[in-house]
Amino acid sequence: MSPIDTLHPILVDGRWIRAGAPTGRFRAVDPSTKRELGGRGYPVSDWPDLEAMLAAGRRAAADMARLPAGRIADFLDTYAGAIEARAAELVETAHRETGLPTEPRLRNVELPRTSGQLRQAAQAARDGGWSRPTIDTAAGIRSVHGPLGGPVLVFGPNNFPFAFNGIAGGDFAAAIAAGNPVIAKAHPGHPGTSALLAEAALASAEATGLPAGAVQMFFHADVGLGLRLAADPAVAAVAFTGSRAAGMALKAAADKAGKPVYVEMSSVNPVFVLAGALRERGTAIANELHASCAMGAGQFCTKPGLAVLAPGGHAEAFVEALRHLTAAAAPGVLLTPRSPQAVADAVARLRSAGADLLAGGGIADAAAGHAFQPTLLRVSGRRFLEDPVALQSEAFGPVCLLVAADSTEQLPRIAEAMEGNLTAAVYSDTGGADDETYDALERILRPRVGRLLNDRMPTGVAVSAAMNHGGPFPSTGHPGFTAVGFPAAAIRFSALHCYDNVRHHRLPPSLRDHNPTGALLRWIDGEWTTRDA
Missing domain, CATH: 3.40.605.10 (Aldehyde Dehydrogenase; Chain A, domain 1)
Structure with missing residues (x-):
């Protein structure tokens, strides 16, 4: 043979x-052992195929x-x-x-x-x-x-x-x-x-x-x-x-x-934690953020790779809680042999742009398979605004960058420096103490993201007709479409077919006078209706 x-x-x-x-040709690899799997190999096809x-x-x-x-x-x-x-x-x-x-x-x-x-x-x-x-x-x-x-x-x-x-x-x-x-x-x-x-x-x-x-x-x-x-x-x-x-x-x-x-393509999915939320439930939010960053070893397109903290003593307690959680976490398996080095390169870019390493930061021991240490970095709001592009480099792994705002007034400026993202989340005081700051941020974040969340991490993506799993560039190539949720997701792969004075029996069934199902919603002469034309 x-x-x-x-x-x-x-x-x-x-x-x-x-x-x-x-x-x-190539073989599949078990990333938890770094060993090739048995059975058939797989071809790298040439153009005739x-x-x-x-x-x-x-x-x-x-x-x-x-x-x-x-x-x-x-x-x-x-x-x-x-x-x-x-x-x-x-x-x-x-x-x-x-x-x-x-x-x-x-x-x-x-x-x-x-x-x-x-x-x-x-x-x-x-x-x-x-x-x-x-x-x-x-x-x-x-x-x-x-x-x-x-x-x-x-x-x-x-x-x-x-x-x-x-x-x-x-x-x-x-x-x-x-x-x-x-x-x-x-x-x-x-x-x-x-x-x-x-x-x-x-x-x-x-x-x-x-x-x-x-x-x-x-x-x-x-x-x-x-x-x-x-x-x-x-x-x-x-x-x-x-x-x-x-x-x-x-x-x-x-x-x-x-x-x-x-x-x-790329999204850091910023999470803003406002002063009232830090004071009211900072430790609980730190646990949520850690769990979201660690889920799937950080290999989700909606992973919160960047969190912006309002200033104050409660922010410092939040950072310390998250640092302890990160340092104590076990490395998760990364998906490909190239993944650990790719994450290491991304962390190096963040550090060279001014971020300080608080926990982790290295490729994990070989016994863990293809893995990277859970990693936490921190940068000041001032430094972030000096180089926002480099400090939004996506690290596709268990990595989170904290941006510690120097003042409440700086939060909108940080939001304005954000690239297009799939999501953004804002945690605020449940009693309304953060409402003024929230309103200022919402006006800035809304056009920069596909999905805006309140008091919830963005990692889960429900398959819902109302879902938008998309967003402005560079998260996707077009802000007007979703990759998740029907019927909207199907529109991407369609053309608009127009019929002008075409004989009735030649029209597609959905465009004939009689509603083909009796329930099909059609836009007829300026109104959505299920009636016959």
Whole structure:
């Protein structure tokens, strides 16, 4: 048997096939032991593999545009059930590849979230309201959001092997719900998990009659080929979750080619703790902040990487409590072999910009696997304002920077120096003593973040129709869209289809005079209604 025959096949046009002429190969690594996992290796695909996926994706896009929404919804529902049926195997594989705990994280939280958001996407597709049917009877013009006409390229991140996986996560679900095929790039941090999900996706597609190229997946490709793929004329849109450097490179390639690109990149998610809150419940908030920073070893895009403290003696007590918690905490497992050094580099940048190290700060002992010490740093408000860009460098690990304001009047200036973020949180006195300061901060923070929280850490992201998991640059590439929550997430992967004086029988069902379901909400002659036109 040749070395190529031992590599895991890739999913192309409805079939698992051998990678044509891989430019390399890799194995999954257990980050808790630093050891390669047994079994098959995984191919680094060359351009002919990707080109075949593009051709299949274009064919599938034409077929999916003619499918009834109920067929797409059936696939998403069936896929959710298939994931649940293979839960034990998926959880065990993801645990080995990521070091994330089986319970509660993988089995009880992330896997149910994944199947749940697939079902929410199914409901959005079946209901059709996400497409915003609009009818102007006097002008004879009608419009609706519909598929893009090509495959959506989805790059999954390393930190959510299920819920953001390129072949199963939120971007995948949204793209499919909008009627588009998906070409998924598995993350090399959990290739076996992605392969199991792809098997379930293919079986579900076959069972529900989706076109052969509706779901496709490759494991890895050289950086240059990934950028070439994102810019290819056959690609309809790109979705990416990961580092700012990689996201900006993809965005540049897609922008140059005129492709819609949705990138989630970098966010420090500032938490402001005001004077009344520090006085009233400072120790409790310190415990909340520590737990939020330590969760998942700090590898969440909504981790509060920066906390701003109002001045005073209660702030010093808060710092000391948090320092003790951080120093006493055990290192958590980081997701990839490169992660410890990447976190160390980020901490070094913060220190070189003027932050003082209070606890941790180093790569953890090898016995802990790929790990970094829980780390706390501090900088004055004055110093932060002298170099706010460097002091907002994201450390994707168990690291938090405290910014100690020199005066209450300085807090709004610190808020004004904040880059665009996914979230910001403000803790204030429950009796209203901080209301004036809060009002001043809210006016500044509101346009700088996607989600504003009160008295709650930002780490959890509910899969809710009202959720915004997005934000201004550089947290994402566009402030107007969310990667979580249906029906809104599906809008990203749609085009606005307008029909002017088109004969009635040629219109999509949602734009004909008769309401196709009787319950579909449509904008007809200036009002939202379920009535017939």
